[in-house]
Amino acid sequence: MQVNSSNGSLQQRIFSGTGSIGGVHLPDFNDKYVFSKKKSGISDEEYRKQIVAQAYKDFEKGTFQNKSDGFNKLMKNYTSEVSPDRKGIITSGLKAVSRNRHNVLKPIDFVATLLEGKVKYQKLPSGNSEYIEFYDKNGEMVATYSNNGWTMYTTNAEAARQTEMCMIYNEAWGNAKRGLPIVGGESVNEENLKSSFDVKA
DSSP states (O other): OOSSOBTTBOOOBOOOSSOEETTEEOOOTTSTTOOOOOOOOOOHHHHHHHHHHHHHHHHHHTOOGGGOHHHHHHHHHHHHTTOOOHHHHHHHHHHHHHHHHTTOSSOOEEEEEOSSEEEEEEEOTTSSOEEEEEEETTSOEEEEEETTEEEEBOOHHHHHHHHHHHHHHHHHHHHHHTTOOEETTEEOOHHHHHHHHHHHO
16 A cells, blocks of 8 residues: 555644644644544445546556545555544543643643543653543554654554455456446456456357
8 A cells, every 4th residue: 555654543733724633733634644534425336436446547547556635545545444533532532631731830741531532641741742642432543743843643444445445446456457448337347358358258
Protein backbone atom coordinates (compact mmCIF):
# COMPACT_ATOMS: atom_id res chain seq x y z
CA MET A 1 0.00 0.00 0.00
CA GLN A 2 1.42 3.37 -0.92
CA VAL A 3 -0.59 5.51 1.48
CA ASN A 4 1.82 7.78 3.42
CA SER A 5 2.06 5.67 6.53
CA SER A 6 4.71 4.01 8.60
CA ASN A 7 4.10 1.51 11.38
CA GLY A 8 0.36 2.12 11.12
CA SER A 9 0.64 5.85 11.78
CA LEU A 10 0.81 9.02 9.75
CA GLN A 11 3.67 11.46 10.09
CA GLN A 12 3.27 14.26 12.59
CA ARG A 13 1.50 17.15 10.89
CA ILE A 14 0.56 20.64 11.94
CA PHE A 15 -2.87 21.85 10.85
CA SER A 16 -3.76 25.53 10.85
CA GLY A 17 -7.02 27.35 10.35
CA THR A 18 -9.04 24.45 11.77
CA GLY A 19 -10.25 26.04 14.98
CA SER A 20 -8.98 25.11 18.41
CA ILE A 21 -10.07 23.84 21.81
CA GLY A 22 -8.15 25.02 24.86
CA GLY A 23 -5.45 26.54 22.66
CA VAL A 24 -4.84 23.30 20.75
CA HIS A 25 -5.46 23.47 16.99
CA LEU A 26 -7.79 20.71 15.81
CA PRO A 27 -6.71 18.39 13.00
CA ASP A 28 -8.38 18.92 9.62
CA PHE A 29 -11.04 16.20 9.60
CA ASN A 30 -11.51 16.80 5.85
CA ASP A 31 -7.87 15.88 5.18
CA LYS A 32 -7.55 12.81 2.93
CA TYR A 33 -5.53 10.96 5.60
CA VAL A 34 -7.68 11.79 8.65
CA PHE A 35 -10.39 9.12 8.93
CA SER A 36 -13.42 9.41 11.20
CA LYS A 37 -16.55 7.26 11.51
CA LYS A 38 -18.98 7.85 8.65
CA LYS A 39 -21.63 5.38 7.55
CA SER A 40 -22.59 6.00 3.92
CA GLY A 41 -25.06 3.16 3.37
CA ILE A 42 -23.01 1.99 0.36
CA SER A 43 -22.68 -1.80 0.26
CA ASP A 44 -19.28 -3.51 0.03
CA GLU A 45 -20.35 -4.87 -3.37
CA GLU A 46 -21.02 -1.32 -4.63
CA TYR A 47 -17.72 -0.14 -3.17
CA ARG A 48 -15.97 -3.00 -4.97
CA LYS A 49 -17.42 -1.80 -8.30
CA GLN A 50 -16.28 1.76 -7.53
CA ILE A 51 -12.77 0.56 -6.65
CA VAL A 52 -12.49 -1.46 -9.88
CA ALA A 53 -13.77 1.49 -11.95
CA GLN A 54 -11.29 3.81 -10.20
CA ALA A 55 -8.39 1.46 -10.93
CA TYR A 56 -9.29 1.43 -14.64
CA LYS A 57 -9.58 5.25 -14.71
CA ASP A 58 -6.24 5.60 -12.95
CA PHE A 59 -4.55 3.19 -15.33
CA GLU A 60 -5.79 5.25 -18.30
CA LYS A 61 -4.43 8.42 -16.67
CA GLY A 62 -1.14 6.74 -15.77
CA THR A 63 -1.62 7.19 -12.02
CA PHE A 64 -1.51 4.60 -9.25
CA GLN A 65 -2.99 4.50 -5.73
CA ASN A 66 -2.35 7.65 -3.67
CA LYS A 67 -1.09 9.58 -6.71
CA SER A 68 -4.77 9.68 -7.73
CA ASP A 69 -7.23 12.08 -6.06
CA GLY A 70 -10.08 9.67 -6.89
CA PHE A 71 -8.25 6.82 -5.14
CA ASN A 72 -7.60 8.97 -2.04
CA LYS A 73 -11.22 10.09 -1.82
CA LEU A 74 -12.48 6.51 -2.24
CA MET A 75 -9.95 5.25 0.35
CA LYS A 76 -11.18 7.86 2.84
CA ASN A 77 -14.84 6.89 2.30
CA TYR A 78 -14.13 3.14 2.31
CA THR A 79 -11.96 3.29 5.47
CA SER A 80 -14.27 5.70 7.33
CA GLU A 81 -16.99 3.02 7.28
CA VAL A 82 -15.03 1.14 9.99
CA SER A 83 -13.21 4.08 11.62
CA PRO A 84 -13.71 5.08 15.24
CA ASP A 85 -15.35 8.46 15.84
CA ARG A 86 -11.95 10.19 15.78
CA LYS A 87 -13.53 13.63 15.54
CA GLY A 88 -15.72 12.98 18.62
CA ILE A 89 -12.87 11.38 20.59
CA ILE A 90 -10.47 14.24 19.83
CA THR A 91 -12.93 17.10 20.45
CA SER A 92 -14.32 15.64 23.70
CA GLY A 93 -10.77 14.70 24.79
CA LEU A 94 -9.49 18.24 24.23
CA LYS A 95 -12.45 19.65 26.18
CA ALA A 96 -11.60 17.32 29.11
CA VAL A 97 -7.93 18.36 28.92
CA SER A 98 -8.86 22.04 28.77
CA ARG A 99 -11.10 21.77 31.87
CA ASN A 100 -8.41 19.97 33.91
CA ARG A 101 -5.52 22.11 32.69
CA HIS A 102 -7.04 25.35 34.02
CA ASN A 103 -7.48 23.93 37.53
CA VAL A 104 -3.86 22.91 38.11
CA LEU A 105 -0.77 25.13 38.29
CA LYS A 106 1.94 22.43 38.46
CA PRO A 107 2.70 19.89 35.70
CA ILE A 108 -0.06 17.30 35.51
CA ASP A 109 -0.67 13.81 34.23
CA PHE A 110 -4.22 12.46 34.06
CA VAL A 111 -6.54 10.04 32.27
CA ALA A 112 -10.15 10.96 31.43
CA THR A 113 -12.77 8.47 30.27
CA LEU A 114 -14.85 9.72 27.34
CA LEU A 115 -18.08 8.48 25.82
CA GLU A 116 -16.22 6.93 22.84
CA GLY A 117 -12.91 6.14 24.55
CA LYS A 118 -10.35 7.87 26.75
CA VAL A 119 -7.69 10.57 26.70
CA LYS A 120 -4.30 10.58 28.48
CA TYR A 121 -2.71 13.96 29.09
CA GLN A 122 0.77 14.83 30.29
CA LYS A 123 2.22 18.28 30.79
CA LEU A 124 5.97 18.08 30.92
CA PRO A 125 7.93 19.95 33.64
CA SER A 126 9.23 22.56 31.17
CA GLY A 127 5.67 23.91 31.14
CA ASN A 128 5.72 24.47 27.39
CA SER A 129 5.27 20.95 26.10
CA GLU A 130 2.16 18.85 26.22
CA TYR A 131 1.61 15.27 25.18
CA ILE A 132 -1.91 13.91 24.66
CA GLU A 133 -2.97 10.38 23.62
CA PHE A 134 -6.47 9.59 22.35
CA TYR A 135 -7.93 6.07 22.51
CA ASP A 136 -11.12 4.56 21.09
CA LYS A 137 -13.54 2.37 23.05
CA ASN A 138 -11.54 -0.75 22.05
CA GLY A 139 -8.44 0.68 23.72
CA GLU A 140 -6.65 1.32 20.41
CA MET A 141 -4.70 4.57 20.15
CA VAL A 142 -6.22 6.69 17.38
CA ALA A 143 -4.20 9.93 17.65
CA THR A 144 -1.54 11.80 19.59
CA TYR A 145 -0.82 15.49 19.95
CA SER A 146 2.64 16.83 20.82
CA ASN A 147 4.87 19.77 19.86
CA ASN A 148 1.84 21.48 18.27
CA GLY A 149 1.42 18.62 15.75
CA TRP A 150 -0.90 15.65 15.27
CA THR A 151 -0.15 12.01 14.51
CA MET A 152 -3.05 9.76 13.44
CA TYR A 153 -2.83 6.03 14.19
CA THR A 154 -4.57 3.43 12.07
CA THR A 155 -6.75 0.96 13.99
CA ASN A 156 -6.66 -2.76 13.18
CA ALA A 157 -10.07 -2.52 11.46
CA GLU A 158 -8.92 0.44 9.34
CA ALA A 159 -5.67 -1.30 8.37
CA ALA A 160 -7.58 -4.43 7.30
CA ARG A 161 -10.02 -2.33 5.26
CA GLN A 162 -7.20 -0.40 3.54
CA THR A 163 -5.37 -3.62 2.68
CA GLU A 164 -8.60 -5.06 1.27
CA MET A 165 -9.17 -2.00 -0.92
CA CYS A 166 -5.58 -2.07 -2.19
CA MET A 167 -5.87 -5.75 -3.11
CA ILE A 168 -9.08 -5.14 -5.11
CA TYR A 169 -7.58 -2.03 -6.72
CA ASN A 170 -4.21 -3.63 -7.57
CA GLU A 171 -5.87 -6.64 -9.18
CA ALA A 172 -8.15 -4.40 -11.25
CA TRP A 173 -5.28 -2.08 -12.21
CA GLY A 174 -3.27 -5.13 -13.36
CA ASN A 175 -6.26 -6.36 -15.38
CA ALA A 176 -6.60 -2.91 -16.98
CA LYS A 177 -2.90 -3.07 -17.87
CA ARG A 178 -3.47 -6.46 -19.53
CA GLY A 179 -6.36 -4.97 -21.52
CA LEU A 180 -9.07 -7.07 -19.86
CA PRO A 181 -12.60 -5.59 -19.89
CA ILE A 182 -14.91 -4.72 -16.98
CA VAL A 183 -18.09 -6.84 -17.03
CA GLY A 184 -20.88 -6.10 -14.54
CA GLY A 185 -18.64 -3.84 -12.46
CA GLU A 186 -15.91 -6.49 -12.14
CA SER A 187 -12.71 -6.71 -14.12
CA VAL A 188 -12.65 -10.06 -15.88
CA ASN A 189 -9.48 -12.04 -15.31
CA GLU A 190 -8.09 -14.39 -17.94
CA GLU A 191 -9.47 -17.59 -16.34
CA ASN A 192 -13.00 -16.15 -16.29
CA LEU A 193 -12.60 -14.96 -19.88
CA LYS A 194 -11.52 -18.46 -21.03
CA SER A 195 -14.33 -20.23 -19.14
CA SER A 196 -16.95 -17.90 -20.63
CA PHE A 197 -15.66 -18.74 -24.11
CA ASP A 198 -15.67 -22.48 -23.31
CA VAL A 199 -19.33 -22.34 -22.27
CA LYS A 200 -20.30 -20.63 -25.54
CA ALA A 201 -18.32 -23.06 -27.72
